[in-house]
Amino acid sequence: MSIFVTQSLDSLVTVLVFARPGSVVDAIRTQLQTKRLEVVVVDPLQFSSSQSKELEQYTFYKVLWVLDDTIKGSPAADNIFQFLFTRSEPVLILTAILGGEELGSEAKAKREGDTQLLNHLQTYIKGVFILSVENWLDQPQLFTSALHFYPDVQKASRGLQSGVFTDQVVAEVVRRLIRPHAKGQQTVAQRRSFGPEELTAYLPPETVSEPTSIEFIATETTVQTTGFYQEEATFLQTQEHPLAWEIEEFEKRHREVSVRVFPLPAPKIINRQRLYEENISRIKHRYQKERLLRPVPRREIRRSTLEEAEQKKTNTQLHPVEKNLEVTIQQLFGSQRQEQRESRLQKKAIKTVKAQRKQARQKRVMRALSALILLGVLVGSVFASFVWMRSQLFALILNQDGSENLADQEVWQSWKTQTLVKALATEIQAYQFFVGSDSLPETSAVVSAAHQMQTIHQQRQQLKTLGTDSVEQVLGKKSGSVFETVTALSAQQQTLYSSLSVIQTQLQSLSTEFMDDRDKEAVEKILAEIQQARRQVATFEQIRQMLPAFLAQNERRRVAIVLQDSQELRPSGGLVQGVYLITLEKGVIIDQQFYDPAQIEGNKSATIPAPTDYQRYFNQTNLQLIDAGWGADFTETATIINGMLEHSLGRKGDLVVGVTTDTMQKIIAQTGPLVVEETRETLTDKNFYERLDSHPEPSYLRTVFVSLVDRLLQEPAQASQALSVLSTDLQNGQIFLVSAEPTENEVLNSLGWAGQVSTPQCPTLLEAENCQISTLYQLESNIGLNKVGPFIQREIRHRVDVGRERLHHQRTVTLTNQSSTTRWPGGAYRDYMRFYIPSGSEVLSVRVGETQLDTRNLERGETKSGQYIGFVVDVPVRSSVDITFEYQQEFKYQEGIGLAFFDQKQAGTSVDDYSLIITPKEGLQAAVVAPKAKIENGSLVFDTPREKHQFVGVKFR
Known part of the structure; x- marks a missing residue:
C-alpha cells in the first residue's frame, strides 16, 4: 500500500546584532551569511524607541550584543538592556576584559566595574551567554586592553601575558551562534608573549613615549589688538596634563612661555554731575508721558461722549428763550432726568453686550460646524479611498492568471501594487491607533499577506535562479558544484516555507462570517496558492536527500527516459517507442544515446510471458517491448524495460522516467517551437498532433523526441522550463519516476510518482x-x-x-x-x-x-x-x-x-x-x-x- 507523506518544516534563520559599525561586525556578518543565516545589524547609538517597537514585531533566531567600552554606562546601553530584558530569544553578549597583569589601581577599578556589569547582565537577562575576551588587542578604538596602561612598547612587551585577535573572536562567536544555545559565561584567552614590533600596531592613540611624570605644559594665548592703545605684558600660564598611568610621586615644574601682547583700554573720565541731571530729566519726562497715556475707564468715556453730544445739540438747536427754559427745567428736574438717562443708557448697554455675546456665540458655532463639516469630508475621503484601495487589492488578487503560481507573477513588484499595499497598511495602522489594534482584522491580514507575497516573490525568483544554475552545472554549461547549489536551494526553500507558513496562519485565523463572497474568494485563492507552494517545498525536501544519488555524486548513474506514444493508449501512458539513456558522473552529463525497440529487443532471445487478457486480445503468448506498459503498475514496466536493456545492451537505467506525447506537447508549448531538421518542419503545441497524424510511422515520433531532448540538453534556459513542466506532470500523475534502488523507490512511491495503484492516507x-x-x-x-x-x-x-x-x-x-x-x-x-x-x-x-x-x-x-x-x-x-x-x-x-x-x-x-x-x-x-x-x-x-x-x-x- 502506498501513502502520501507531507513533511512540516519550520526554521528561524535571522540573527539580530547590536554593534558599532566596524571590522568586527562586518566579519561576523560575513561568516554568518556563509552559514545561510540572515543578519540584521543595529547601531546601539542610533537605537531608538521607534526601532524597539518595530523590532518587537519580529522573532529572531538569536540576538548578539557587542558590548564595547565606548557604550558601557551610556543611555544607549541602558536602552538595549531594557529591550533584551523583555525578549525571549537566546542572547549572546560579546565584550572584552583586562587580563591578569599588575597594572595599578585604575586597571583594578576597571576590572571590578566590568565584573559587576557582567554579573548584573547575567542576573537580569534570561538565558544570556556572556563571551568575555581577555586583552582584545587589535580593536583599541572599541575595547580597552592592558596595552592602554603601559607607557611604552618595551614595557608592554615585558609585562603583557595574554592577548586575543579579532579572527579568533569572530570564529568563536559564529560557533556559538550556530550551536544550540546554553546559559553561562566563557572567557576567550590565549597565554603567550609578544615582541615590541608585534605590539606597535596595536598601541592606543593616546599612549606616547614620555617620562613618567606629570608635566605642566604652557598654553599660548592669542590676543587681537584694538589699535588705540597697546602695552606689552609678560605672564605665565600652566595647564595640568596628566598621563594615562598612575605614578607614585609627582614632579611639578613650571615652564615660562613666550611673551605675548594684549591690549589695555584707554583711560576715560566720567562727569557724574552731568549724568545725574540727565537721569532726572529723563525720569520727569517719562512720568508726564505715562500720566498722559493713562487709559480712561469705558463708562467714563461713554458718559462724557453722550453728555457732550446732548449739550452740543442743545446749544445748536434751541432758541435763547428755550435755552433759559431748559436751564430752569434742568435745575428743577435735573437729577431725575439724569437718573432716567443713565437707566436708559444702562439698558441699552446691556442689550448691546447681549447682542455682542450672541454674535460671538454664533461665530463660535459656525466655526465648530465648519470644522465638523471639514472633518467629515476628510474622514469620508479617507474612508472612500480605503474602500477603493481595498477593492483594487482584492480585484488584483482575483484577476491574476491561474495558469501561473500567484507568487511568481510580476504584478507584486510593480510600483502600483507596492504603493497600494503601503497606503492600505498606513491607513489600517492609523485606524487601529484610534479605534483599537483588534479592528479590521480581515483586511489587515490580507494586506499583510499581500505585503509578504512581495517578499515571497523575490524568494521564488532566487529559487528560480538557483534552479537555473543547477541545470547549467549538470549540462556542463557553468562551472561549480551542483551539489553545493542544491544545498543552497534547500536552504532557500526552507526560508520560503517559513514565510508561507506565517501567511497561512494569519489567513486561516480570520473569521469569514462577515466577509462578502468576493473577499472570501480572494482569501481562499491566496490560501490555495500558499498550500500548493508549501506542498512543492515539502516535496522537494523529501527528495533532496536522494538528489546526490540521482546526480551521481559517488558513482556513475544512468537515467532512462522512456518514450510512450499516448496516441495508442496503454495503462502506463502509451506504446513504448524507445529509450533515451543519459549517463551522469559527479553531477555532470557525460553521454547520451537513444535506442529504438528493435535495438533494445535485439534478437528477441529474451521473452516475457504475456498476461491472460493480453493473450486473449492480441493472440500472442509473449509480451512485446512496445506493450511493456500493459500492466497498471509502472514499476513493473520499468523492470521489464531494464531487463531487456541489460540483456541486449549490457546497461540499464538506474532511474527510469516515463514520458508521454502529451508531456512533449506541453514542453514545446513552454519552450517554444521545435524545428525538426530531418523533415524541415516546425512543430508547435497547436500543430503537434496534426504533424504526428500526418507522419504515422513510429520513426517520425522518435525523431521529434530525440530533437526535443537534444535541444533541452544544449539550452539550459529551456531545460529549466521543461523541468517545471515535468514537475507539474509528476504531481498530476502524467509521468512516472522509478528508481532501481528499493529504498529510493519507496520514497518516490510515497509521493505518488512511481505509477502504482495508490491508496493514500486519510487527510x-x-x-x-x-x-x-x-x-x-x-x-x-x-x-x-x-x-x-x-x-x-x-x-x-x-x-x-x-x-x-x-x-x-x-x-x-x-x-x-x-x-x-x-x-x-x-x-x-x-x-x-x-x-x-x-x-x-x-x-x-x-x-x-x-x-x-x-x-x-x-x-x-x-x-x-x-x-x-x-x-x-x-x-x-x-x-x-x-x-x-x-x-x-x-x-x-x-x-x-x-x-x-x-x-x-x-x-x-x-x-x-x-x-x-x-x-x-x-x-x-x-x-x-x-x-x-x-x-x-x-x-x-x-x-x-x-x-x-x-x-x-x-x-x-
Whole structure:
C-alpha cells in the first residue's frame, strides 16, 4: 500500500546584532551569511524607541550584543538592556576584559566595574551567554586592553601575558551562534608573549613615549589688538596634563612661555554731575508721558461722549428763550432726568453686550460646524479611498492568471501594487491607533499577506535562479558544484516555507462570517496558492536527500527516459517507442544515446510471458517491448524495460522516467517551437498532433523526441522550463519516476510518482483513526491497432450514496470519438477498459450503451491492494458511447467517521469533464468537507475539470 507523506518544516534563520559599525561586525556578518543565516545589524547609538517597537514585531533566531567600552554606562546601553530584558530569544553578549597583569589601581577599578556589569547582565537577562575576551588587542578604538596602561612598547612587551585577535573572536562567536544555545559565561584567552614590533600596531592613540611624570605644559594665548592703545605684558600660564598611568610621586615644574601682547583700554573720565541731571530729566519726562497715556475707564468715556453730544445739540438747536427754559427745567428736574438717562443708557448697554455675546456665540458655532463639516469630508475621503484601495487589492488578487503560481507573477513588484499595499497598511495602522489594534482584522491580514507575497516573490525568483544554475552545472554549461547549489536551494526553500507558513496562519485565523463572497474568494485563492507552494517545498525536501544519488555524486548513474506514444493508449501512458539513456558522473552529463525497440529487443532471445487478457486480445503468448506498459503498475514496466536493456545492451537505467506525447506537447508549448531538421518542419503545441497524424510511422515520433531532448540538453534556459513542466506532470500523475534502488523507490512511491495503484492516507482534517478510504482507478487500453487517442474525449459522472452500512457507487463514462475518418491511423476506438476497486467490493452491473453485460463474463483479477474488472468498449467514428459501472462496498458508520474518495487518473489522457456527487443517506449529514463543494438537494457536488487525481474528504455526523 502506498501513502502520501507531507513533511512540516519550520526554521528561524535571522540573527539580530547590536554593534558599532566596524571590522568586527562586518566579519561576523560575513561568516554568518556563509552559514545561510540572515543578519540584521543595529547601531546601539542610533537605537531608538521607534526601532524597539518595530523590532518587537519580529522573532529572531538569536540576538548578539557587542558590548564595547565606548557604550558601557551610556543611555544607549541602558536602552538595549531594557529591550533584551523583555525578549525571549537566546542572547549572546560579546565584550572584552583586562587580563591578569599588575597594572595599578585604575586597571583594578576597571576590572571590578566590568565584573559587576557582567554579573548584573547575567542576573537580569534570561538565558544570556556572556563571551568575555581577555586583552582584545587589535580593536583599541572599541575595547580597552592592558596595552592602554603601559607607557611604552618595551614595557608592554615585558609585562603583557595574554592577548586575543579579532579572527579568533569572530570564529568563536559564529560557533556559538550556530550551536544550540546554553546559559553561562566563557572567557576567550590565549597565554603567550609578544615582541615590541608585534605590539606597535596595536598601541592606543593616546599612549606616547614620555617620562613618567606629570608635566605642566604652557598654553599660548592669542590676543587681537584694538589699535588705540597697546602695552606689552609678560605672564605665565600652566595647564595640568596628566598621563594615562598612575605614578607614585609627582614632579611639578613650571615652564615660562613666550611673551605675548594684549591690549589695555584707554583711560576715560566720567562727569557724574552731568549724568545725574540727565537721569532726572529723563525720569520727569517719562512720568508726564505715562500720566498722559493713562487709559480712561469705558463708562467714563461713554458718559462724557453722550453728555457732550446732548449739550452740543442743545446749544445748536434751541432758541435763547428755550435755552433759559431748559436751564430752569434742568435745575428743577435735573437729577431725575439724569437718573432716567443713565437707566436708559444702562439698558441699552446691556442689550448691546447681549447682542455682542450672541454674535460671538454664533461665530463660535459656525466655526465648530465648519470644522465638523471639514472633518467629515476628510474622514469620508479617507474612508472612500480605503474602500477603493481595498477593492483594487482584492480585484488584483482575483484577476491574476491561474495558469501561473500567484507568487511568481510580476504584478507584486510593480510600483502600483507596492504603493497600494503601503497606503492600505498606513491607513489600517492609523485606524487601529484610534479605534483599537483588534479592528479590521480581515483586511489587515490580507494586506499583510499581500505585503509578504512581495517578499515571497523575490524568494521564488532566487529559487528560480538557483534552479537555473543547477541545470547549467549538470549540462556542463557553468562551472561549480551542483551539489553545493542544491544545498543552497534547500536552504532557500526552507526560508520560503517559513514565510508561507506565517501567511497561512494569519489567513486561516480570520473569521469569514462577515466577509462578502468576493473577499472570501480572494482569501481562499491566496490560501490555495500558499498550500500548493508549501506542498512543492515539502516535496522537494523529501527528495533532496536522494538528489546526490540521482546526480551521481559517488558513482556513475544512468537515467532512462522512456518514450510512450499516448496516441495508442496503454495503462502506463502509451506504446513504448524507445529509450533515451543519459549517463551522469559527479553531477555532470557525460553521454547520451537513444535506442529504438528493435535495438533494445535485439534478437528477441529474451521473452516475457504475456498476461491472460493480453493473450486473449492480441493472440500472442509473449509480451512485446512496445506493450511493456500493459500492466497498471509502472514499476513493473520499468523492470521489464531494464531487463531487456541489460540483456541486449549490457546497461540499464538506474532511474527510469516515463514520458508521454502529451508531456512533449506541453514542453514545446513552454519552450517554444521545435524545428525538426530531418523533415524541415516546425512543430508547435497547436500543430503537434496534426504533424504526428500526418507522419504515422513510429520513426517520425522518435525523431521529434530525440530533437526535443537534444535541444533541452544544449539550452539550459529551456531545460529549466521543461523541468517545471515535468514537475507539474509528476504531481498530476502524467509521468512516472522509478528508481532501481528499493529504498529510493519507496520514497518516490510515497509521493505518488512511481505509477502504482495508490491508496493514500486519510487527510488530517478527517482524523486518520476514524476514516475509511475508497479508491478507484480507471484504465484504458487501445486494442484497435490505430492512433485515435488524441481524438477521444471523456465525460465522467461519479455518484456515491453513503449509508450506514454500505457505499453505493455509480460511475457513468461517456467516450466520444471525434475522429472524422475510418482510415488508418484514425478509425474506431476499440477500448479494453479496466476498473481497479478495493477488495471486497461487489460489482452490481455494467452497461455499455444499451447493452447490459453479464458480470460473470467480465475480466477479473486480483492486485496487491484490491481487484480489477475489465471489458471491451467499441466507439465508432463521430459517435459517443455511455458506460455505466455500479458497485458497492462495506461502510461501518460511527459518530464522526470520515470518508475519503481517491479517483486516480490515467497517464496519457486529456483533461476530463468531471463531476463527483456524494449523497448522505439514512439520516447522515456532512460536517466537514474538503475541498470546497456545492450543495444541491442535500448532495455535495464537486464539479471541476480533472487534469490530475481527484481526492475529496467528507466527515459525517
